[in-house]
Amino acid sequence: MKEKNLKQAKGTFALKAGLARMLKGGVIMDVTNAEQAKIAEDAGAVAVMALERVPSDIRAQGGVARMSDPEMIIGIQKAVTIPVMAKCRIGHFVEAQVLEALEVDYIDESEVLTPADEEFHIDKTRFTTPFVCGARNLGEAVRRLQEGAAMIRTKGEAGSGNIVEAVRHIRAVDKGIAELKEFLRQKQMKKIKDKAAEYRVSPELLIQIAKLGRLPVVNFAAGGIATPADAALCMQLGVDGVFVGSGIFKSGNPRKRAKGIVDAVAHFTDKKKIAEASKGLGDAMAGLEIGTLATKYAERGI
Amino acid sequence: MRWQDWKSARLPPNTRSAEFKTVNKKIQIGVLAFQGDVAEHIEAVKNAAVKLRRNVSVVPVREQRDLTGLNGLIIPGGESTTFYKLCQREGIFGEIKKIKNILGTCAGAIMLSKNAQNKTKDQVTLQLMDVEVARNAYGRQNDSFEADISTTLGAMHAMFIRAPKITRTGKNVRVLAEHEGEIIACEEDSKGKYYLALAFHPELTTTLFHEHFLHKVFANS
Numbered sequence: 001m002k003e004k005n006l007k008q009a010k011g012t013f014a015l016k017a018g019l020a021r022m023l024k025g026g027v028i029m030d031v032t033n034a035e036q037a038k039i040a041e042d043a044g045a046v047a048v049m050a051l052e053r054v055p056s057d058i059r060a061q062g063g064v065a066r067m068s069d070p071e072m073i074i075g076i077q078k079a080v081t082i083p084v085m086a087k088c089r090i091g092h093f094v095e096a097q098v099l100e101a102l103e104v105d106y107i108d109e110s111e112v113l114t115p116a117d118e119e120f121h122i123d124k125t126r127f128t129t130p131f132v133c134g135a136r137n138l139g140e141a142v143r144r145l146q147e148g149a150a151m152i153r154t155k156g157e158a159g160s161g162n163i164v165e166a167v168r169h170i171r172a173v174d175k176g177i178a179e180l181k182e183f184l185r186q187k188q189m190k191k192i193k194d195k196a197a198e199y200r201v202s203p204e205l206l207i208q209i210a211k212l213g214r215l216p217v218v219n220f221a222a223g224g225i226a227t228p229a230d231a232a233l234c235m236q237l238g239v240d241g242v243f244v245g246s247g248i249f250k251s252g253n254p255r256k257r258a259k260g261i262v263d264a265v266a267h268f269t270d271k272k273k274i275a276e277a278s279k280g281l282g283d284a285m286a287g288l289e290i291g292t293l294a295t296k297y298a299e300r301g302i
Numbered sequence: 303m304r305w306q307d308w309k310s311a312r313l314p315p316n317t318r319s320a321e322f323k324t325v326n327k328k329i330q331i332g333v334l335a336f337q338g339d340v341a342e343h344i345e346a347v348k349n350a351a352v353k354l355r356r357n358v359s360v361v362p363v364r365e366q367r368d369l370t371g372l373n374g375l376i377i378p379g380g381e382s383t384t385f386y387k388l389c390q391r392e393g394i395f396g397e398i399k400k401i402k403n404i405l406g407t408c409a410g411a412i413m414l415s416k417n418a419q420n421k422t423k424d425q426v427t428l429q430l431m432d433v434e435v436a437r438n439a440y441g442r443q444n445d446s447f448e449a450d451i452s453t454t455l456g457a458m459h460a461m462f463i464r465a466p467k468i469t470r471t472g473k474n475v476r477v478l479a480e481h482e483g484e485i486i487a488c489e490e491d492s493k494g495k496y497y498l499a500l501a502f503h504p505e506l507t508t509t510l511f512h513e514h515f516l517h518k519v520f521a522n523s
Contacts, residue, residue, distance in 0.1 A: 008449040015446045018463045018506060022379045022408070025337035041422060044387035046337060046380065081422055081437060082381055083464065105443040105464070128444050241337075266336040266388050267364060 016130030016150030019083070019105065020218035023047055023151075023241055027231065027262050028220070030054050030245040033072070034079035036254070043258035044266075047083040047105065049243065050076040055112045055159030056246035056285065059295070065113040067095040073102055085132070090301040091117020093126075100129040106151070107131050111300035112158045112245075121301060124148030134222065136169045136298050138176025139199040141215060146201045152215055154239070155298040156223015159246050161287035163230045165298060166223045170237045173219070177209060184210035214238075223298070226251070226284045228264030228277040235268035252282025328357040329373040329516070329523050334398075335362030336388040338380020338409065342505040343512075347376070350512035358516060366394055374403035374519040377410030379463065379503050382437065385413055386425050399428055403496045403519045405511070411435055411499035412466055419469070431490050431497040432472025439467035451502075453479035453487055455510045460486070460502040468501055487511070489518075496522055 009015075026046030031037040032054060040048045052068040053061065067088050077084045083105035088095035090109055095116075099107050109122055111134050124131040125148035134155035135141035141152045154173070156166030183191045184207065192210070196203040208216055221234035222243035231242045244261055251257045260277040267273035290296070333343045344360050351358035363369060375398065377385065389395050398404075406414040415427050415435040440446070446463045455478065468485040471477060479487035486501040496518045504511040 008447055010445065010447045012448060014506070015443075015448055015461060015463060018461050018503070019443055019446065021339045021342065021506070022381070022463060023337075024339060024341075024380075025335070026381065026384060041383060042387075042424075044384045046384050081420060082383060083443065100444070103442045103444050130443065262384070262387070263391065270364075 011128030013148075013150060017217050019130060020132070020151035023083070023220075024218055025265065026241045027258075027265050028085065028241070028243045029248055029258060030243070031076060032249070034075045036249055037076045037079045037084075039255050040248075040258060041080045041082055043255065044262040045082060045258065046241070047085055048076060048080060049085045049087065049108060049245075050104070051087050051112075054246040054249060055297070056161070056250050057159075058112060059159040059288075059293075065089075067092070067098065067113070070098065070102055073099075073104065077102075077104075087113055088122075089113040090115040091120050091122060093122045096122050096127060096129075096131075100127055104129060109133050109149075109301075111155055111297045115300050121147050124150075132220075134298070134301070135173065136302070137172040138180075138209075140302055141173055141176075141219075142199050142201045142205055142209070145205060145215070145217065149217070151218050151220070153220040153222040153243055154234075156221065156225070157290055157293065158223045158297050159288075160224050160290060160293065161226040161247060161250075161285040162290055163224045163226070163233065164290060166221050166225065166234060167237065169223075169298070170221060170234060170239060173215070174238065177214065180206055180210040181213055224287075225261070226287065227281075228257075228260040228274055231261045232264045232268040232274050235265055241265065246285055250285035252284075257281045257284075327520065327523070328359065329519055330371055331358060331360045331374045331376060331516075331519065332363040332368060332372040332401075333360065333376045333378060334385065334389075334410075335364050336380075337384050338378040339503070339505060340378050342503075343376050343378045343407075346505040346509050346512045347516070350509040350516055353509060354513055354516060356516060356520065365392055366397060369394060369397045369401070372401055373523045374405070374515065375401045376515075377404065377406040377413045378505070379408040379410065382409040382412040382418070382427075383422050383425055385409060386427075395426075395428070399430060402494060403515070403522055404430065405498045405500075405515045406431075407500045407503055407505060408463065408465060411468065411501060412437055414497055414499050416472075418466075430495070431499055432475055433468055433488060433490075433499055434470035435499070435501075436467045436469050438464050439469075440465050449481060451479055451481050451486065453510070455514055458504070458508045458510055460504065461506045462486075462502045465501045468499065491518070494522070
């Protein structure tokens with residue numbers, strides 16, 4: 001991940017992380033066809049995530065979930081002008097190569113799809129296209145950074161319509177960072193080194209995080225966001241933006257809900273605006289108790 | 303002596319006291335804050351103000367009341383479609399047009415332009431600056447690049463992220479930088495309005511353009 005100071009360069013880490021910076025304060029929506037992508041763009045989404053089935057359908061239908069059909073991704077790229085992201089399976093670097101060939105703007109190496117490798121994630125430094133990865137805690141987040149991810153999101157629990165896991169993961173990352181900051185303040189370098197060994201990353205990365213007081217890349221919330229208030233909750237907890245998966249197109253009125261979530265994120269500290277954005281959205285997606293889930297996607301790819 | 307005689311002497315204004323005023327003058331810059339790299343711009347304005355030793359306050363702008371009392375506005379990088387939607391919903395398009403000094407980077411340059419190509423069907427720009435801009439004209443993210451560029455303000459490093467191209471400039475528009483035959487920075491200073499449009503993201507690498515913008519805002523305020 002070392003950058004050379006070239007006169008002109010593509011695919012550098014600064015460019016990968018740079019695109020994520022431009023998405024901050026925005027909503028990225030899961031879409032399964034061109035029509036949904038248009039609805040997302042009209043609502044004010046900053047990007048769309050092209051996938052064949054939204055997580056709640058994957059959960060209901062079961063089976064192996066894979067990368068989407070390239071034709072469907074191309075259809076969505078043609079339909080909208082905002083960035084198009086797509087998911088590949090954890091460790092499936094050939095699916096990632098295919099997505100890079102399709103020129104998607106970001107690749108999500110996602111636990112929502114069935115993992116292809118139970119030991120290794122993709123070496124993301126080998127790609128020009130940037131990657132976003134899910135994390136439940138600081139350890140997972142920094143391992144993904146070490147592998148070359150340019151953006152992090154909480155795993156939450158995709159397709160559950162239940163915000164509790166995303167909140168847990170935001171707080172866990174924060175707690176990990178607070179611990180590092182305290183080590184740095186007390187100049188306990190030994191403890192930082194021990195943490196680095198525990199997380200299996202370089203101490204320099206942890207020192208940088210301790211100094212910044214946050215992850216060194218953009219950090220979004222994902223997994224279980226179903227309402228404008230859910231989205232604003234994550235924003236007030238300190239994330240840079242939100243992914244909404246099943247929450248929009250599994251609800252009664254996707255167009256209105258999509259717009260409501262965008263408004264709530266743009267005005268996340270303004271309770272009156274959040275109230276306005278929450279009005280008359282129809283039915284939210286049916287939510288699931290985490291305890292009743294047969295498969296917890298968040299436990300994949302640690 | 304009649305009062306007309308005093309007037310005819312045409313003494314120049316008291317520059318010393320005017321100068322004294324400008325040094326202490328405080329300006330307020332807003333950054334459109336619905337979405338995008340807002341924090342980076344706020345940081346760049348603060349750093350530029352320190353370098354210039356000028357009194358500048360900088361505030362995020364999300365609604366009508368945030369726009370009152372602004373001397374200048376920055377429209378950051380982000381998604382121009384999203385900016386447009388949220389400005390419309392907030393009903394602040396007209397108010398933004400009244401602001402005298404505006405800096406737009408990337409998506410912000412699209413917002414400033416008189417006309418933009420490859421925008422969505424219902425998307426409208428502010429139509430303030432006599433330039434035409436093509437959205438995402440370099441291609442998708444894989445074609446994003448960083449490069450050393452030379453500008454009339456000096457050499458710098460610049461990030462082009464899904465960048466637009468400035469395809470036409472009007473007669474009052476001055477080009478500040480080109481890269482490989484494309485105009486990447488330009489300004490329009492006419493009729494008491496000042497607009498600065500950049501295809502790249504100076505906020506990620508330098509304060510040169512922010513210093514330049516602040517100079518103009520001070521001169522215009």
